[in-house]
Amino acid sequence: MSDYDHDALQRAAKDHLWLHFSRHGAYADHDVPTIVRGDGVHIEDSRGRRYIDGLAGLFVVQAGHGREELAEAAAKQAKELAFFPLWTFAHPAAAELAERIADLAPGDLDRVFFTSGGGEAVETAWKAAKQYFKLQGKPLKTKVISRQVAYHGTTHGALSITGIPALKQVFEPLVPTTVHVPNTNIYRAPDLTTPDGRPLSEDPEAFGRWAADRIEEAILAEGPDTVAAVFLEPVQNAGGCFPPPPGYFQRVREICDRHDVLLVSDEVICAFGRLGEMFGATRYGYQPDMITCAKGLTSGYSPLGAMIASNKVMAPFLEGTTSFTHGYTFGGHPVSAAVAMANLDIFEREKLNEHVRETEGAFRGTLEKLLDLPIVGDVRGDGYFYGIELVKDSATKESFDDAESERLLRGFLSGALWEAGLYCRADDRGDPVIQLSPPLVADQPVFDEIEQILRSVLTEAQSRL
Numbered sequence: 001m002s003d004y005d006h007d008a009l010q011r012a013a014k015d016h017l018w019l020h021f022s023r024h025g026a027y028a029d030h031d032v033p034t035i036v037r038g039d040g041v042h043i044e045d046s047r048g049r050r051y052i053d054g055l056a057g058l059f060v061v062q063a064g065h066g067r068e069e070l071a072e073a074a075a076k077q078a079k080e081l082a083f084f085p086l087w088t089f090a091h092p093a094a095a096e097l098a099e100r101i102a103d104l105a106p107g108d109l110d111r112v113f114f115t116s117g118g119g120e121a122v123e124t125a126w127k128a129a130k131q132y133f134k135l136q137g138k139p140l141k142t143k144v145i146s147r148q149v150a151y152h153g154t155t156h157g158a159l160s161i162t163g164i165p166a167l168k169q170v171f172e173p174l175v176p177t178t179v180h181v182p183n184t185n186i187y188r189a190p191d192l193t194t195p196d197g198r199p200l201s202e203d204p205e206a207f208g209r210w211a212a213d214r215i216e217e218a219i220l221a222e223g224p225d226t227v228a229a230v231f232l233e234p235v236q237n238a239g240g241c242f243p244p245p246p247g248y249f250q251r252v253r254e255i256c257d258r259h260d261v262l263l264v265s266d267e268v269i270c271a272f273g274r275l276g277e278m279f280g281a282t283r284y285g286y287q288p289d290m291i292t293c294a295k296g297l298t299s300g301y302s303p304l305g306a307m308i309a310s311n312k313v314m315a316p317f318l319e320g321t322t323s324f325t326h327g328y329t330f331g332g333h334p335v336s337a338a339v340a341m342a343n344l345d346i347f348e349r350e351k352l353n354e355h356v357r358e359t360e361g362a363f364r365g366t367l368e369k370l371l372d373l374p375i376v377g378d379v380r381g382d383g384y385f386y387g388i389e390l391v392k393d394s395a396t397k398e399s400f401d402d403a404e405s406e407r408l409l410r411g412f413l414s415g416a417l418w419e420a421g422l423y424c425r426a427d428d429r430g431d432p433v434i435q436l437s438p439p440l441v442a443d444q445p446v447f448d449e450i451e452q453i454l455r456s457v458l459t460e461a462q463s464r465l
């Protein structure tokens with residue numbers, strides 16, 4: 001049993017804690033799951049039960065739970081200098097971390113603006129793009145293009161970039177200058193044919209060209225002199241882990257260059273080993289103008305985000321009396337920066353990226369065993385980042401309507417997976433998917449256990465259809 005008082009925690013949580021993205025009504029007659037500790041790839045709740053953390057918290061805990069050296073790095077920094085802002089001052093932890101990130105980031109992404117998290121990094125990139133173009137004498141270049149179903153955060157700017165109408169409607173009006181284009185879900189590719197007569201869904205390269213060209217179409221429709229940036233994740237999370245088709249990012253890069261539009265790689269999930277590289281852009285071989293990142297930078301032992309800009313983007317901010325009139329009290333917090341340094345030490349010492357690259361094939365292969373279940377339509381992703389799309393019938397790809405999806409995901413799957421010992425995500429922001437993103441220290445026995453739990457719960461779900 002856990003040494004926490006389960007009932008007292010339940011009262012405190014239910015009476016006072018406003019949970020994020022949660023239906024509080026659902027807790028009227030259910031416990032709020034309350035996690036009290038973690039160890040490696042496992043977490044433990046206040047009832048003393050252990051679970052596989054199949055989502056690394058929220059795509060965060062790359063190095064695994066319970067790392068004393070990260071806790072010690074935080075304590076050491078707090079004793080020396082607990083806080084100082086980056087508003088016209090520097091401190092060693094932020095300066096050293098900025099230098100290290102600049103070394104790791106692709107190409108000339110050499111300038112690091114720290115934030116407290118991912119949404120703030122997205123806000124920062126958009127504001128930097130707008131001011132960059134004003135400084136270039138192109139004040140109309142303010143708009144952002146991003147993809148349908150993509151999630152980029154919840155602050156007004158980041159939520160405007162987000163392409164999930166259901167998350168936006170109650171907060172309208174948002175920032176009006178965003179446009180959304182199709183994402184790279186080849187499993188649900190539009191019913192079109194390539195010039196040689198093949199379905200688009202069977203030709204990943206043609207599909208990639210088609211999807212990239214939707215971005216150019218949007219830039220031209222809006223007017224290139226009004227578009228500041230394109231925001232894309234290396235592997236799009238919401239909708240269930242869509243990897244880029246071959247050639248997609250290379251073509252997007254050309255399109256951005258042609259129209260003087262900045263390419264922002266939103267790597268809040270995809271950086272720091274999630275795809276077996278420090279940055280997703282490295283994995284897919286493209287050069288963004290900015291990267292936004294957060295989550296895995298500290299493995300979650302302290303909050304931190306960053307916007308990493310190229311020297312080209314920063315250049316006009318270095319002139320005369322110009323300043324980027326933007327900042328966050330806790331951006332680049334000394335404790336978080338020190339934790340990030342220690343976290344990157346673990347990456348190097350334990351070769352976490354190499355581990356992901358060596359074992360991702362086995363992870364994929366283990367999850368693909370589930371394709372023999374008629375309810376499993378597609379298994380997709382890269383690295384340690386996978387989505388399993390659920391369908392009524394894998395032969396027809398027929399999906400669930402909203403009511404069925406509600407019954408399946410919220411009414412059954414989320415609870416059943418949890419009771420079976422697996423924390424992961426059952427997501428219906430696009431078509432229904434289960435998402436997996438375990439700590440990067442996971443290996444074959446963990447993959448097997450995940451597969452077995454999914455198999456038994458999905459078999460039960462199928463029998464309830």
Ligand SMILES: Cc1ncc(COP(=O)(O)O)c(C=O)c1O
Nearest residue numbers: 117118119151152153266268269
């Ligand atoms: C791609 C992407 N961008 C931005 C965000 C927002 O990050 P945060 O929740 O740290 O504000 C997220 C969060 O999951 C994300 O996945």
